[in-house]
Amino acid sequence: MKHPWRPIALAVALLGVVGCGADRPDAAGGTPAPATTSTTTAAPLTMASSTSRAPGAATTSGPTAPSAPKRIVSLSPTATESLFAIGAGPLVVAVDDQSNFPAEAPRTELSGFRPNVEAIAAKNPDLVVIADDSAKLAEALGKLKIPVLVQLPAKTIDDVYAQIGELGTRTGRRSQADALTARMKADLAAAVAAAPKPSKPLRYYHELDDTYYTVTSTTFAGQLYRLFGLTSIADAADDGSGFPQLSAEAILTADPDVIFLADTKCCKQSARTVAARPGWSTLKAVKANAVVELDDDLASRWGPRIVEFARAVAAGLPRS
Amino acid sequence: MAVAVGPLGIGTRAPVAGSRIAPWLACGVAALAGAVVIGILTGPAGLPLGGSLVEVADHVLPVDLDSGLTAAQATILWEIRVPRVLLGAAVGWLLAGAGAAYQGVFRNPLADPFTLGSAAGAGLGATLAIVYGPATGSWPLDPLPVASFAGALLAVAVSYMLGTGVDRSRSATSIVLAGIAVAAFFTALQTYVQQRDTDTVQRVYTWLLGRMSTATWDDVRLVMPYLIVCSGGLLALRRMLDVLRVGELEAAALGLHVARVRLAAVALATLGTAAAVSVTGLIGFVGIIVPHTVRLVAGASYRRVLPLSMLCGGAFLVLADVLARTLASPAEIPIGVVTAFFGAPFFLLVLRSRRRA
Numbered sequence: 001m002k003h004p005w006r007p008i009a010l011a012v013a014l015l016g017v018v019g020c021g022a023d024r025p026d027a028a029g030g031t032p033a034p035a036t037t038s039t040t041t042a043a044p045l046t047m048a049s050s051t052s053r054a055p056g057a058a059t060t061s062g063p064t065a066p067s068a069p070k071r072i073v074s075l076s077p078t079a080t081e082s083l084f085a086i087g088a089g090p091l092v093v094a095v096d097d098q099s100n101f102p103a104e105a106p107r108t109e110l111s112g113f114r115p116n117v118e119a120i121a122a123k124n125p126d127l128v129v130i131a132d133d134s135a136k137l138a139e140a141l142g143k144l145k146i147p148v149l150v151q152l153p154a155k156t157i158d159d160v161y162a163q164i165g166e167l168g169t170r171t172g173r174r175s176q177a178d179a180l181t182a183r184m185k186a187d188l189a190a191a192v193a194a195a196p197k198p199s200k201p202l203r204y205y206h207e208l209d210d211t212y213y214t215v216t217s218t219t220f221a222g223q224l225y226r227l228f229g230l231t232s233i234a235d236a237a238d239d240g241s242g243f244p245q246l247s248a249e250a251i252l253t254a255d256p257d258v259i260f261l262a263d264t265k266c267c268k269q270s271a272r273t274v275a276a277r278p279g280w281s282t283l284k285a286v287k288a289n290a291v292v293e294l295d296d297d298l299a300s301r302w303g304p305r306i307v308e309f310a311r312a313v314a315a316g317l318p319r320s
Numbered sequence: 321m322a323v324a325v326g327p328l329g330i331g332t333r334a335p336v337a338g339s340r341i342a343p344w345l346a347c348g349v350a351a352l353a354g355a356v357v358i359g360i361l362t363g364p365a366g367l368p369l370g371g372s373l374v375e376v377a378d379h380v381l382p383v384d385l386d387s388g389l390t391a392a393q394a395t396i397l398w399e400i401r402v403p404r405v406l407l408g409a410a411v412g413w414l415l416a417g418a419g420a421a422y423q424g425v426f427r428n429p430l431a432d433p434f435t436l437g438s439a440a441g442a443g444l445g446a447t448l449a450i451v452y453g454p455a456t457g458s459w460p461l462d463p464l465p466v467a468s469f470a471g472a473l474l475a476v477a478v479s480y481m482l483g484t485g486v487d488r489s490r491s492a493t494s495i496v497l498a499g500i501a502v503a504a505f506f507t508a509l510q511t512y513v514q515q516r517d518t519d520t521v522q523r524v525y526t527w528l529l530g531r532m533s534t535a536t537w538d539d540v541r542l543v544m545p546y547l548i549v550c551s552g553g554l555l556a557l558r559r560m561l562d563v564l565r566v567g568e569l570e571a572a573a574l575g576l577h578v579a580r581v582r583l584a585a586v587a588l589a590t591l592g593t594a595a596a597v598s599v600t601g602l603i604g605f606v607g608i609i610v611p612h613t614v615r616l617v618a619g620a621s622y623r624r625v626l627p628l629s630m631l632c633g634g635a636f637l638v639l640a641d642v643l644a645r646t647l648a649s650p651a652e653i654p655i656g657v658v659t660a661f662f663g664a665p666f667f668l669l670v671l672r673s674r675r676r677a
Contacts, residue, residue, distance in 0.1 A: 114515065211533055212652075237651035247533055248400045250650030252392065253365040266523055278536050279399035282392055 068172035069127035069147070073120055075112035076131035079151055080105050081303040082164050083129070086180055088171040094123045101297065101305070117141060127170065154220050154302035161185070164304070180304060187307045192227050195314035198257075202317070204230045205246075205256040205285070206299075210267040212246045219243065220302055221262075224310055228317065230258070252279055258290040258318060259283070262299035269293075292316030344618050348631030352409065355635035359405035359642050364649035365396045372397055404535035407599065408641040409634035410543045411532075412606055414550060414596040416633020418589035419607025420614070420625050421554050424561035425585045427568075428496050432607035433593035436499035436586070437475035440506035442597045445471025447510045447524050451517045464598075471506070472594040478502050480586060484579070532600050532641060532655050539599040550592035554626055557585050561622040605659045606633055609667045616670050636663070 071093045074080040080099035083092055095105045096112040110119055112130060117140045120128060129149045130137055138148040149170060151163045161181040168177020204225060206215045214234045215221045219242040222232055233254035237244040263269045271291035275281050285291055298309045360376060361369050367389065375387035375397050389397065415433055422431040433439065449467035479502045483495030514524045560581045563571045568578050596603075610633040611625055618624045640658045647653055 113521075211531055234650075237648070239648065239651055244648075244651035245533065246650055247364050247645050247652050248404075249396050249645070250364040252396050252400060254650070255392070266520075278403075279395040282395050 069125075069170065071123070071125045072127045072129065072171070073110070073123050073125040074099060074105075074129045075110060075115060075120075075137075076129055076151060077101070077112075077297070078131060078153075078301040078303040079129040079149075079163075079167065081301065081305060082167050083171070085304040086164065086168050086171070086173045086176040088167065088173050091171060093125065117144075121146065129167070156220070157188075157223060157306070159220075160302050160306060163302075184304060184307055188227070188310055191307065191310045191314050195228050196317050196319045198229070198317070202230050202257040203233050203254065204258045204260060205233050205251055205254070206260045207263050207269065208243065209263045210269055212248060212251060213243055214246055216242045216244065221299060221309075224306065225313065227310065228313060230313075248277075248279070252283065255283055256285050257288075258292065258316060259285040260292045260294055260299070260313065260316065262294050262296050264293045265296040288318050290316065290318045341624055344624055344628055345631070348628045348635075351635040352631045352638075355638040355642075356405055356409060359408065359638045360397070360402060362642050363396075363401050363645055365393070365401075367393050367397055376402065399537070403537045403540050404532065404641065404645075405638055406540050407535040407543065408532065408638045410540065410547050411596040411600050411603065412610070412637025412640075413630045413634035414543070414547055414592040415603065415606040416610035416636070417551060417554055417626060417630040418592045418596075419633075420611035420622070420629040421557075421561070421585045421589040422607070423611055424564060424622055424625070425582045425589075426493075426496050427564065428493070429612065430608070431496060433589065433596075434503070434602070434604065434607070435496055436479045436590070437503035437506055438472040438590050438593050439597060439602060440503040440510065441471035441473070441475025442468040442594055443471070444475075444506045444510040444513070445469070446598075447513050450523050451513055451520050468598045469594045472590060472597065475499075475502050475506050476586060476590045480583070532603075532644070533652050535600070543595050543599055546592055546595035550588045550595070551630060553588040554585065554592075557581060557588075558622040558626045561585065561626070565620070565622070600655075603637065603655055603659060605656070605663055606637060609659075609663050610636055613667055613670050 070091060072083065072088065072091045073094045074083060074092055075096040077096070077099040080092070080095045081101055083089060084102050084105060089102075089104065093106060094108045094110060096110045097107065098112060099105050099107055108123075110116070110123075112132065115130070115135050115137045117137065120137075120141065121144050125146055127147050127149060128137070128141055129151060131151055131153060133148075133150050138150060141148050149166070151166070154160045154163065161184070164177050164181050164184075165174070168174040168180075206221060206225070208214055215232060216234045216238045217223070217226055217232045218238065222242070225232065233251065233256045234244050234246055237246055237250065259274060261269050261271075261274065270293055271286075271289070274291050275286050280286055292312065292315075294309070294312055298305055298312065361372055371387045371389045371393070374385050375389050375394055377383075378385040378387055379398055379402075387394065419432040422433065422435065423429060425431070426435075428435075445467035446464055448471075449464045453463050453467070476499075479499035480495060482502070483498035514521060560576055563574055563576050564578065564581060566574075572578050593607075611629040614625050614628045614632055618628055637655075637659070640662065641655055643662065644653045644655045644658045647658075
């Protein structure tokens with residue numbers, strides 16, 4: 001070989017790689033992608049898509065559905081949960097790859113983020129429910145005479161009830177939907193009534209991912225927290241989106257009373273990993289064991305299981 | 321600490337070729353030291369200035385000082401702010417130094433740490449680790465940085481071999497072209513894998529966008545050995561890079577082994593890039609703008625461009641991060657937005673004033 005030390009140089013470099021990994025206990029950052037990505041902010045996906053959109057009231061497009069649908073495709077994990085909760089599950093022929101609840105939902109490769117019109121049409125649906133129409137799916141399916149129901153992420157708790165009611169109306173299960181929402185309201189009220197009443201208002205930090213994206217009190221999750229008298233430490237940082245990224249300094253300075261982790265699945269965070277972060281062991285919430293591990297899905301969907309979310313919040317509140 | 325580890329080690333030890341380099345180096349060291357002090361004194365927590373300096377001195381100097389900061393304030397300063405400032409300095413240092421080296425090696429003003437596919441390779445490696453990697457909680461070492469390093473090095477190795485293989489003359493242009501093709505290919509693979517698995521897409525995005533906001537001492541400790549190796553190696557090559565400036569044939573005629581110099585510089589710069597990228601994600605712009613600004617102001621000799629790019633790159637990124645942390649306080653602004661928003665106009669200003677002069 002003309003340059004015998006070329007492979008040696010590479011080997012040395014690769015050895016350096018292994019050595020480096022050993023130094024570093026936690027996940028790293030880095031990147032490829034064109035330079036433009038560095039100039040765009042990505043708020044965490046699930047909730048961020050809600051922020052810039054019109055109020056959560058549902059809208060229908062496409063030809064008006066003449067009769068109750070028999071073949072529903074749901075590309076919204078929230079709508080999937082609602083459909084099954086009101087007994088419309090048997091009508092659902094396909095759900096998107098994120099609809100992991102309930103277990104019997106017919107999960108497919110279909111995607112709500114990058115919908116493929118042909119693949120959806122191939123399911124021969126007579127109703128498609130989506131939570132985001134940035135891909136102009138309603139228009140495309142409308143050309144195929146497939147009705148589309150857009151149920152944007154809820155802005156308020158009333159939006160949740162309205163969307164469930166609308167699904168009930170569309171599927172001929174209005175009475176079941178009304179019964180469900182009545183039960184949810186009662187359960188939610190009971191969860192709030194049973195929750196500990198702190199002597200002074202508590203402040204929380206709700207973690208969306210491990211780079212400290214969070215929610216303000218004006219978001220949907222923030223409103224649920226408000227039911228319990230909690231306010232977000234991020235309210236001063238509201239950038240209009242409702243989902244600002246806080247600096248670690250700001251979180252430590254704010255010293256929240258309770259920390260809710262909505263990144264236990266996406267980012268594998270736990271009370272243990274939070275306590276192990278540099279400086280975080282000094283926080284009130286960490287010292288008082290008030291770091292609540294939430295299910296990412298529960299904390300980011302706006303369907304029937306908001307009651308479970310609320311119960312998890314209540315269960316995590318410090319009893320003083 | 322930053323001042324001690326960072327600039328002084330190289331600034332004072334580098335053999336001064338020509339009497340006019342020393343003042344430039346002094347300016348660079350002063351800029352970096354000033355930036356680090358500003359970085360340590362500013363932040364959303366609003367700590368008392370004097371107390372902060374005393375607290376840092378308490379940690380750095382072998383004396384016991386009472387800063388008057390509360391325990392919480394001291395934690396914020398020493399565990400959050402200082403490592404972030406030092407990491408910014410190290411990453412800016414590495415990216416700008418690597419950019420200067422790439423531009424010298426390939427005699428291409430657009431070469432930077434990302435042109436040769438190293439960033440795309442790092443992204444693919446990390447994405448593969450996130451999507452297909454095993455649960456890593458119990459592993460003694462995290463496969464993510466390892467995978468991103470491996471990806472970066474693989475991409476550059478492929479670029480280099482393709483670029484030199486197709487063209488007997490080993491021209492710099494063919495390597496950059498190969499790098500662009502390899503970067504596109506790796507980016508396509510990365511996007512495909514990322515889109516295949518929506519469960520992990522958020523983690524991938526988080527990684528791609530960088531993690532300056534979560535800097536820790538572990539990150540600083542991870543980067544430092546690479547900073548020392550890469551800086552030392554590249555600075556040792558500075559005279560050869562100067563010879564290379566006259567042209568490949570001419571350099572070869574002068575007795576320089578062009579391919580070896582190029583390989584060594586590329587390997588060192590890639591290692592530095594990969595180290596920087598694996599802790600903070602993609603921070604574009606630094607590797608191009610800082611070396612060019614240095615060239616416009618201080619001249620094109622690599623004996624100046626390399627060390628000054630490192631010093632000024634560190635200072636630039638520390639100051640950019642100060643703005644990222646404080647402008648929207650207590651919220652963060654992505655560092656890439658700040659570097660481009662303030663760096664681009666500044667660079668154009670320098671460009672214009674030099675053209676006129």
